Amino acid sequence: MYIVLLVLKNALRHKLRTILTIVGIVVAITAFGLLRTIVDAWYAGANASSSARLVTRNAVSLVFSMPLTYEQKIRQVPGVASVALANWFGGVYVSERNFFPQFAISAPAYLDMYPEFILTPEERKAFLADRTGAIAGRKLADQYGWKIGDQIPLRGTIFPGTWTFTLRGIYDGADKGTDQSTFFFHWDYLNETMKKQFPRRADQTGVFVVQLKDPQQAAEVSEAIDATFKNSLAETLTETEKAFQLGFVAMTEAILLAIQAVSFVVIVIIMAVMANTMAMTARERYGEYATLKALGFGKGFVALMIFAESFAIALAGGAAAVALTFPLARAFADAMGSLFPIFFVSEDTVIMQLGAAILVGFVAACVPAWKAARVRIVDGLRAVA
Amino acid sequence: MSMAIPVNYIARNLVARRLTTILTAGGMALVVYVFATVLMLAAGLQRTLVSTGQDDNVVVIRRGSQTEVQSGVDRTQAGVIESLPDIATDAGGRRLISKEPVVLINLAKRSTGKSANVVIRGVTPQGLELRPQVRIVEGRMFRPGTSEVIAGKSIAAGFRGAGLGETLRFASRDWTVVGVFDAGRTGFDSEIWGDAEQLLQAFRRTGFSSVIFKLVDAERFEAIKQDLENDPRLTVEAKREQRFYADQSESLAKFITYLGTSISVIFSIGAIIGAMITMYASVASRVAEIGTLRALGFSRAAILTAFLGESLLLGLLGGIVGLIAASFMQALSISTTNFQTFAELAFSFTLTPSIVFASLGFALAMGFVGGFLPAARAARMKIVDALRAA
Numbered sequence: 001m002y003i004v005l006l007v008l009k010n011a012l013r014h015k016l017r018t019i020l021t022i023v024g025i026v027v028a029i030t031a032f033g034l035l036r037t038i039v040d041a042w043y044a045g046a047n048a049s050s051s052a053r054l055v056t057r058n059a060v061s062l063v064f065s066m067p068l069t070y071e072q073k074i075r076q077v078p079g080v081a082s083v084a085l086a087n088w089f090g091g092v093y094v095s096e097r098n099f100f101p102q103f104a105i106s107a108p109a110y111l112d113m114y115p116e117f118i119l120t121p122e123e124r125k126a127f128l129a130d131r132t133g134a135i136a137g138r139k140l141a142d143q144y145g146w147k148i149g150d151q152i153p154l155r156g157t158i159f160p161g162t163w164t165f166t167l168r169g170i171y172d173g174a175d176k177g178t179d180q181s182t183f184f185f186h187w188d189y190l191n192e193t194m195k196k197q198f199p200r201r202a203d204q205t206g207v208f209v210v211q212l213k214d215p216q217q218a219a220e221v222s223e224a225i226d227a228t229f230k231n232s233l234a235e236t237l238t239e240t241e242k243a244f245q246l247g248f249v250a251m252t253e254a255i256l257l258a259i260q261a262v263s264f265v266v267i268v269i270i271m272a273v274m275a276n277t278m279a280m281t282a283r284e285r286y287g288e289y290a291t292l293k294a295l296g297f298g299k300g301f302v303a304l305m306i307f308a309e310s311f312a313i314a315l316a317g318g319a320a321a322v323a324l325t326f327p328l329a330r331a332f333a334d335a336m337g338s339l340f341p342i343f344f345v346s347e348d349t350v351i352m353q354l355g356a357a358i359l360v361g362f363v364a365a366c367v368p369a370w371k372a373a374r375v376r377i378v379d380g381l382r383a384v385a
Numbered sequence: 386m387s388m389a390i391p392v393n394y395i396a397r398n399l400v401a402r403r404l405t406t407i408l409t410a411g412g413m414a415l416v417v418y419v420f421a422t423v424l425m426l427a428a429g430l431q432r433t434l435v436s437t438g439q440d441d442n443v444v445v446i447r448r449g450s451q452t453e454v455q456s457g458v459d460r461t462q463a464g465v466i467e468s469l470p471d472i473a474t475d476a477g478g479r480r481l482i483s484k485e486p487v488v489l490i491n492l493a494k495r496s497t498g499k500s501a502n503v504v505i506r507g508v509t510p511q512g513l514e515l516r517p518q519v520r521i522v523e524g525r526m527f528r529p530g531t532s533e534v535i536a537g538k539s540i541a542a543g544f545r546g547a548g549l550g551e552t553l554r555f556a557s558r559d560w561t562v563v564g565v566f567d568a569g570r571t572g573f574d575s576e577i578w579g580d581a582e583q584l585l586q587a588f589r590r591t592g593f594s595s596v597i598f599k600l601v602d603a604e605r606f607e608a609i610k611q612d613l614e615n616d617p618r619l620t621v622e623a624k625r626e627q628r629f630y631a632d633q634s635e636s637l638a639k640f641i642t643y644l645g646t647s648i649s650v651i652f653s654i655g656a657i658i659g660a661m662i663t664m665y666a667s668v669a670s671r672v673a674e675i676g677t678l679r680a681l682g683f684s685r686a687a688i689l690t691a692f693l694g695e696s697l698l699l700g701l702l703g704g705i706v707g708l709i710a711a712s713f714m715q716a717l718s719i720s721t722t723n724f725q726t727f728a729e730l731a732f733s734f735t736l737t738p739s740i741v742f743a744s745l746g747f748a749l750a751m752g753f754v755g756g757f758l759p760a761a762r763a764a765r766m767k768i769v770d771a772l773r774a775a
Contacts, residue, residue, distance in 0.1 A: 017662055024658035031651045060555050061491045061502055063454055063727075064588070090455070158455050160447065160620070200591070233557070233589065237491075250499040251722035251729075258426075259644075265419055266652050269412045273659035276408035280666050 007308040014281070018313060021277045025317025025360065026324065028270035029353050033325040034332065035263035036349045042249055042256055044342035048177045049241035053113060054210040054218060056225055057244075059235040062088070065204035066234045068191075073228055074208055079221040081213045084110035085187045087206040091154030091163065093144070100140055100338040102154065102183040104190040113211045116174035123148070123169030131189050134165035137180030141170045143337045152183075159190065160197070181341035210238070267356050274364035278310050282368035289372045290380020303369035310365035311358065318357025322350055390683060390691040398667065398695055399702075406699065409663040412656040413703025413751055414710065416649060421711035421744040422734060423645025426719065427638045429735035434634035437572035438626030441473075441603035442515055445596040445613060448622045452633070452726045453487040454504070458621060459592035465618050466596050471609050473599040475514055482598035483512030486584050489728055490555050490577075492544040501722055501729045503540055503547075505555075507581030515597055519573055524549045524564035527579060532587075534579040535564035539731035543720055547577065556587035572630055575720070575730045597626065636725050653751050656703070660755025664696050668763045675763050676771025685764040692760035693753065700752020704745045711744070712736055 011018055056074065058064035065087075074083050089102040107128055111117065119127070119135065126148075127133045136146060146152065150167045165185050173180045187205070195202040212221055222238040229236045239247075249256070282289075289302045325345055333343035399406045438444075445466055446456035458466075463484045472480045489502040506512075510529075513519065523541075527533035536547045541562070546553045553560045560579065568574045585591075600606060610623045624632075668675070675688060711734075718733035 016665060020658045020662050020665075024655045027651060027654045027658075031648070035648070059491075060588075061489045063489045063502075092449075096451075155449060157449055157451050160449065231557070235557075247500060250497070251501050252724070253497075253499070254719050254721035255641075262419055262648055265415055266648075266655065269415045269652055269655045269659075272408045272412040272415075273655055273662065276405055276412075276659060277662055279404055279408070280662070 003305070003308075007305060007312060010281075010285075010305070011309050011312050017277060017281075021274060021313055022317040022320070024273050025270055025314060025357065026321045028266045028360075029318050029321035029357055030324050030328060031266050032263050032356055033321065033345065033349050033353045034329060035259055035266075036352060037325075037329050037343065037345050038340070039256060039259055039263070040346055040349065041340040041343045042252070043246075044177060044340075045179065046242050046245035046249060048116075048179060048342065049245050051215040051218065051240060051242065052212050053241040054212060054222055054225070054238050055241050055244040056208040056210060056236050056238040057206065059226075059237040062206065064234065065201075065206055066208070066229075066236060068203040068205060070229065070234075070236070071205075071208065074210060074225055077221060077224045077228060079213050079217045079224070081211040082109055082113065083211070084113055084209045085205040085207075086110060086209055087187060087190060088158070089154070089156070089185075089190070090158045091156050093152070093154055098144070100181055100183060102185070104187040105184050106187045107184070110184075110209065113209055116178045117171040118174060119169045119171045123171075127168040130166060130168050131186060132165055133168035134183060134185040135169040135171055136167060136183045137341070138170055138172050139180040139341065140183060140338050141167070143181075146170070159194065161193075163193075176344055177342055179341045181338035209241075267360065271360050271363050274310070274314065274360050275367070277313075278306065278364045278368045281309070282306055282372050286372065286375050286380045289375055290377045293375075293377050294381070299373040302375075303373040306369040306372055307362070307365045311361040314357045314361030314364070315354075318354050318360075321357070322353050325349075325353065388683070388687070390678065390687050392694065395691050395694045396698060398671075399698060402667070405663050405666070406702075409656075409659045410699055410703040410706065412659045413700055413748055414706035416652045416656045416751065417704050417707025417744050417748050418710045419652060420645070420649035420747055421708055421736070421740055422714050423641060423649065424740045424743065425711065425714060425734040425736055426732075427641045427645070428737050428740060429719075429732045430638050430641070430723075430730075431631070431634045432735050433570060433730070433732040434572055434630040435627065436518075436570070437568075437630040438628070439515070439517075439599070440625060440627050441600045442626035443598055443600060443606065443609065443623050444626050444629045445598075445621050445623045446594070448614075448620050453485075453595045454489055454726065454728070456487075456594050457592050458484075458594065458596055462619050462621065463593055463596050465616065466598070466613065466621070469598070469609065469612070471601050471605055473601045475511070479511060480598075481511050481515055482596065483509050483515055483581075484593040484596050485509075485512060485581055486588065486590055487594040488584075488588060490553075492540075492547060492553070494543060495545050496543070498545075501544075502727055503544060504576040504726075504728045505534075505584065506576050506578050507584035508578050509581050512581070512597065515599055516568070516573060518569040518571060519566050520569075521564045522567045524562075527563055529580050530583065531580065532558050532560050532583060533563045534560045534577050535566050536562050536577045537574040538565055538567050539574040539718070539720060540577055540729075541565040543729075543731070553577075556584075558587050570733070572633075572730060575728070633723065633725050637723050649747070653747070657751050657755040660696055660699060660752060661759060663699070664692065664756045664759035665762070667695065668692060668759045671763075672766065672771050672774040675766055676768055676774070679766070679768045680772065688766075689760050689764035692763045693756050696756020696760065697749055697752040700748045700750075700755070701745070703751070704748025707748065708741060708744050 058066050071083050085106040087104040091102055127135050146167050153162055153164045155162050218240050225238045226236050329345045450456035472482050474480050486507040488505050491500045492503045493500045527535050540547045549565050551562050613623045714734040720731040723730040
């Protein structure tokens with residue numbers, strides 16, 4: 001009991017120094033937590049994907065489409081429950097800065113495949129009944145202040161012209177991992193317009209989303225679908241939705257790795273700061289350590305005291321940082337809007353933050369504890385004089 | 386105003402407490418390293434794309450399409466553009482205009498096997514003349530009318546099947562890589578080039594993606610842009626080639642700069658606190674010394690300057706070490722998807738004089754902020770109290 005008191009008293013002896021060190025740790029561990037959360041957000045799309053869905057695209061690249069006739073052939077492949085169409089639209093809402101994903105989909109097949117997008121029955125009916133209708137995620141609608149019935153103009157970059165949609169529904173996510181920043185409208189509307197303007201580009205789709213009867217059969221069904229279109233004009237590449245999403249993550253992997261590396265740099269920076277604090281603290285107290293030893297306390301006890309003090313400071317900072325990370329992450333997500341559709345602090349992040357705090361406390365105490373343990377009573381006592 | 390405390394005295398204080406100096410300056414050096422590398426990355430990206438375009442070349446794409454890959458210019462429209470009077474001619478009297486199909490294909494990276502989108506551009510002999518920076522460094526040029534391609538050196542090195550003598554399979558054909566070209570660290574280093582007509586056939590396209598031509602008089606650009614964009618037969622927009630590529634670096638460079646600067650500023654708080662702790666300790670352990678200096682006639686301002694100087698020196702030391710470490714990053718190049726074009730782009734870390742100044746300024750600012758309060762405490766001390774503390 002007295003030892004705990006001694007450690008705490010020691011830690012508070014230089015109040016300003018201890019407070020500054022704790023503030024430093026809070027800043028560093030909070031920054032570490034936020035950076036890990038940004039990395040998580042990158043993978044969020046892949047984590048939210050279902051293992052019961054496959055995505056079929058043109059084998060050359062996503063820039064190339066596939067003929068609509070493939071839909072029937074894919075449906076006939078054993079193991080396929082249903083097929084839906086989806087097309088990346090890439091329109092600009094008011095200004096280029098307002099980026100959010102937009103897809104032309106074959107509702108209702110697509111909506112049935114994604115039960116995690118929750119619409120009220122009335123909204124669903126209204127959307128299905130309106131050829132130029134659209135639905136948007138709750139987060140997206142909040143960001144631009146859209147209400148049901150609003151007219152939303154999108155300037156096409158891939159499909160020329162300005163397209164105006166009527167918002168018929170706002171969907172919620174089944175859980176916090178569901179993307180609520182996407183805009184969906186009818187594939188038929190896109191196709192009919194293309195038929196009139198650019199007949200060559202009609203009856204084509206970017207991807208087919210395939211619902212499996214049994215998720216265990218993902219590999220066989222993928223192979224069977226691709227075999228169906230082997231040596232045709234548009235060969236296909238079918239993969240699980242997760243692999244498809246991870247493909248996008250992999251493209252920007254270099255940036256992701258840099259963020260990860262940097263998130264560790266901040267821990268090293270704070271380690272240097274904390275090590276400096278502990279080194280200075282121990283240096284000032286060699287006389288006391290010698291006294292303790294003279295009174296009969298062992299080397300281990302002296303070292304333990306330094307470690308305990310270091311851990312107390314580091315964990316105080318670490319705990320405050322974890323508490324601070326949650327509101328900051330929320331504020332960051334609000335500021336970023338639809339850029340990071342899914343943004344929340346995971347349990348793993350919290351564990352890593354506390355682990356980092358313990359590591360900082362441990363590393364910072366190593367050298368001072370070793371030096372203090374080795375201090376000879378005579379030298380230590382002389383240091384006082 | 387009395388005399389100042391010698392710089393030598395200030396510097397020696399840092400040497401006297403070596404471990405503390407190393408730890409504090411080390412923290413600052415890491416912050417400066419992150420700050421500098423991020424700016425170098427953004428500068429490298431911008432330099433690569435800005436130098437890709439020529440000032441007297443014009444790129445014409447479909448209005449509103451933003452990138453060549455999303456654009457489409459059909460043969461009729463391309464013909465109208467071709468009839469413009471302002472197009473330069475080469476020594477042989479041929480008009481320097483190139484109608485090019487540009488698509489993306491998925492290729493697997495040699496290092497990880499993961500795939501990324503690579504630009505394939507169909508070019509004509511005129512297209513090559515429009516890009517004088519492109520030189521074949523290995524193998525030879527593709528022969529027109531064949532399934533031969535040449536690969537930019539970043540792609541040849543980074544992707545499976547894109548090296549000299551290897552073959553790529555796409556659009557139901559095998560394409561042999563017969564040459565590797567160096568485009569002088571521009572965006573073209575991240576492209577594969579083939580015969581325009583062959584690629585159109587293979588991808589079953591009837592129209593081109595973009596039309597590029599060289600102006601007789603670069604000053605006439607605005608007038609020509611007006612002509613093209615107001616022509617009722619055309620639905621196109623024209624940009625100077627240099628502007629066109631520079632614009633493509635905008636969002637990724639902005640993203641890197643914003644993210645990197647915010648990270649550096651947050652990190653710097655840690656380093657500033659480190660400097661503050663060090664400087665407070667430095668003041669606390671030298672109270673008697675400060676009293677003596679004051680008694681000798683050094684003014685409060687001189688004391689303030691001395692401690693602030695010590696902290697600035699600490700910052701400068703960190704800044705220089707951080708910059709030296711960052712300068713080694715110039716040997717590295719990074720290859721990632723530019724999310725504006727959705728295509729792979731290789732670029733390297735580039736250290737510019739303005740980054741050197743910004744980093745050193747940042748380091749000195751950290752030293753100043755960290756040292757100010759401790760220095761003020763030292764300067765405020767009363768001579769009697771300070772001497773009694775001894």
